[in-house]
Amino acid sequence: MNLIWLLLRASRIQVAIAILTGLISGGTSARLIALINSAISGNYTQDLATQFPILALVVLVSSIVSQVLLIKLSQNAVYKLRLGLSDGILYSPLRHLEELGASKLLATLTEDVSTLSSTVYAIPFICVDIAVIVGCLGYMLWLSGTVFAFTIGFLMMGVGSVQILIGRADYFLKLARGEQDNLFQHFRAITDGVKELKLNATRRQDFFTEDLQVSAAKSRNQNSAALFTYSVSTGWGNLLFFILIGLLLFTVPQFISIAPSVLSAYVLTLTYMMLPMQSILDKLQQLARASVALEKIHTMGLSLAAQTENNQFILHPITHNWNKLELEEVTHTYRSEKEDSKFTLGPINLTFNQGEVVFIVGGNGSGKSSLAKLITGLYTPESGKIRLNNKLITDDNREWYRQHFSVVFSDYYLFERITGLDSKLAKTQASEYLRELQLDSKVEIKDNKLSTTSLSQGQRKRLALLAAYLENRPIYLFDEWASDQDPIFREIFYKQIIMNLKQRGKTVIVISHDDHFFAVADRIIKLDYGKIEYDKSNRVYG
Numbered sequence: 329m330n331l332i333w334l335l336l337r338a339s340r341i342q343v344a345i346a347i348l349t350g351l352i353s354g355g356t357s358a359r360l361i362a363l364i365n366s367a368i369s370g371n372y373t374q375d376l377a378t379q380f381p382i383l384a385l386v387v388l389v390s391s392i393v394s395q396v397l398l399i400k401l402s403q404n405a406v407y408k409l410r411l412g413l414s415d416g417i418l419y420s421p422l423r424h425l426e427e428l429g430a431s432k433l434l435a436t437l438t439e440d441v442s443t444l445s446s447t448v449y450a451i452p453f454i455c456v457d458i459a460v461i462v463g464c465l466g467y468m469l470w471l472s473g474t475v476f477a478f479t480i481g482f483l484m485m486g487v488g489s490v491q492i493l494i495g496r497a498d499y500f501l502k503l504a505r506g507e508q509d510n511l512f513q514h515f516r517a518i519t520d521g522v523k524e525l526k527l528n529a530t531r532r533q534d535f536f537t538e539d540l541q542v543s544a545a546k547s548r549n550q551n552s553a554a555l556f557t558y559s560v561s562t563g564w565g566n567l568l569f570f571i572l573i574g575l576l577l578f579t580v581p582q583f584i585s586i587a588p589s590v591l592s593a594y595v596l597t598l599t600y601m602m603l604p605m606q607s608i609l610d611k612l613q614q615l616a617r618a619s620v621a622l623e624k625i626h627t628m629g630l631s632l633a634a635q636t637e638n639n640q641f642i643l644h645p646i647t648h649n650w651n652k653l654e655l656e657e658v659t660h661t662y663r664s665e666k667e668d669s670k671f672t673l674g675p676i677n678l679t680f681n682q683g684e685v686v687f688i689v690g691g692n693g694s695g696k697s698s699l700a701k702l703i704t705g706l707y708t709p710e711s712g713k714i715r716l717n718n719k720l721i722t723d724d725n726r727e728w729y730r731q732h733f734s735v736v737f738s739d740y741y742l743f744e745r746i747t748g749l750d751s752k753l754a755k756t757q758a759s760e761y762l763r764e765l766q767l768d769s770k771v772e773i774k775d776n777k778l779s780t781t782s783l784s785q786g787q788r789k790r791l792a793l794l795a796a797y798l799e800n801r802p803i804y805l806f807d808e809w810a811s812d813q814d815p816i817f818r819e820i821f822y823k824q825i826i827m828n829l830k831q832r833g834k835t836v837i838v839i840s841h842d843d844h845f846f847a848v849a850d851r852i853i854k855l856d857y858g859k860i861e862y863d864k865s866n867r868v869y870g
């Protein structure tokens with residue numbers, strides 16, 4: 329049913345027209361059958377001969393119009409679905425996405441979306457099939473109420489029994505879809521961990537036989553069980569038609585008197601109905617896969633339409649001249665299944681001022697990167713408040729707040745498109761920094777795009793730095809940027825880039841383990857097990 333909503337959301341009027349033309353096609357098909365039946369029963373007239381091509385043409389035109397409309401609608405629905413789901417992911421809270429994990433998100437974006445696309449494509453055909461069946465049922469009712477009551481009673485029992493089989497098949501499909509997430513995780517291990525797997529034959533063997541093979545076999549068995557049950561239900565559905573025809577021919581006439589013309593019309597109509605019935609039964613498994621996919625998207629909390637985070641930032645320009653950014657009793661907790669292994673960052677009380685260079689230091693796992701996500705608004709504080717220039721940051725303005733930051737995370741992503749190259753000055757600066765970062769012989773910026781991103785890790789990180797630099801935001805945050813750079817670039821980073829940003833009035837927050845360069849900082853904040861150990865001015869050294 330949710331699938332029908334997908335179509336309805338695309339355009340109600342077009343759906344209504346498509347259904348109407350579908351019904352015309354179904355009704356005319358039934359009229360055509362009645363005509364054929366009349367002709368076979370010896371009531372041949374010139375009138376029937378004239379009606380025949382006209383009715384055939386109406387069936388053709390109405391079914392084509394209905395299908396064309398529904399195909400357009402379904403393709404539009406797929407288009408909206410793809411964009412909606414990507415939007416749903418982009419506007420889901422970061423923590424929620426981290427908890428879901430990349431493999432589940434990828435499985436949904438590829439597997440579930442393609443399942444839904446192929447099913448939505450089948451809906452037009454199902455609609456026309458249903459219209460033909462409705463038309464045929466209408467004709468049978470008109471032929472004889474008593475025989476119709478028997479037929480419909482039998483068909484309902486038949487549909488009930490087919491439904492039980494389909495329910496069982498759906499159960500296997502759900503299991504198979506669950507296993508698909510594990511398979512995707514293993515596929516990621518193959519692509520991301522190929523070096524480690526190549527280097528260690530035992531690990532490769534164990535991974536292959538105990539993880540990948542087990543998961544692939546489960547997926548195969550569950551899919552086979554589902555497909556097997558579906559084929560049984562399709563076969564059973566077809567058999568029921570023959571049983572019905574047999575009962576009408578040989579048993580029912582013994583209890584109810586049926587005119588031979590009615591009987592032959594029934595048999596002819598039922599035989600005609602078998603084709604659309606079979607086609608619907610065949611497509612049921614596609615529909616079931618689609619509802620599993622939709623349920624999966626739903627339970628992942630990835631809404632297809634509703635945006636979970638507010639994005640009204642466009643309405644308000646960002647504040648380039650600000651005085652202070654305050655974190656007041658801010659906390660964030662990573663919960664795990666074991667309550668004793670949870671990690672709590674905070675309560676954190678910090679104030680950042682414009683034009684300050686602040687270093688955040690601390691041991692591995694002390695909470696530096698998590699604090700960076702809280703400061704930049706990527707994590708919503710569980711408790712406590714964040715204020716920018718005394719303005720409280722809430723769900724309504726968090727998107728706007730985030731636009732104040734330019735960040736290079738330790739697990740950064742390098743986009744080809746560079747923003748902030750609008751002025752001539754920015755373009756000159758970009759070329760200067762490309763030269764200084766020794767990237768000018770490797771990379772060019774053309775039409776605001778980097779000519780390549782296939783570079784060494786260190787070079788890619790230098791490009792990420794350049795991209796962030798050019799964004800020209802009021803606050804910069806670098807998470808262990810210099811960790812994999814050679815001494816020359818460390819020097820350029822700490823002594824030129826950071827200083828240049830400071831001179832431009834930017835606030836620079838640097839997460840660093842480079843104690844050689846601590847003198848660059850105006851202030852040093854040390855974290856220990858999620859708490860601030862100290863927050864002290866560094867000016868005496870500077």
Ligand SMILES: Nc1ncnc2c1ncn2[C@@H]1O[C@H](COP(=O)(O)OP(=O)(O)OP(=O)(O)O)[C@@H](O)[C@H]1O
Binds near residue numbers: 662690
């Ligand atoms: N995605 C996550 N899911 C669950 N727990 C997490 C996650 N990220 C971090 N943690 C927990 O939070 C703690 C702090 O991690 P964080 O990455 O903030 O530390 P860090 O100081 O930046 O460490 P490092 O110097 O190694 O980068 C970790 O010890 C871990 O227990």
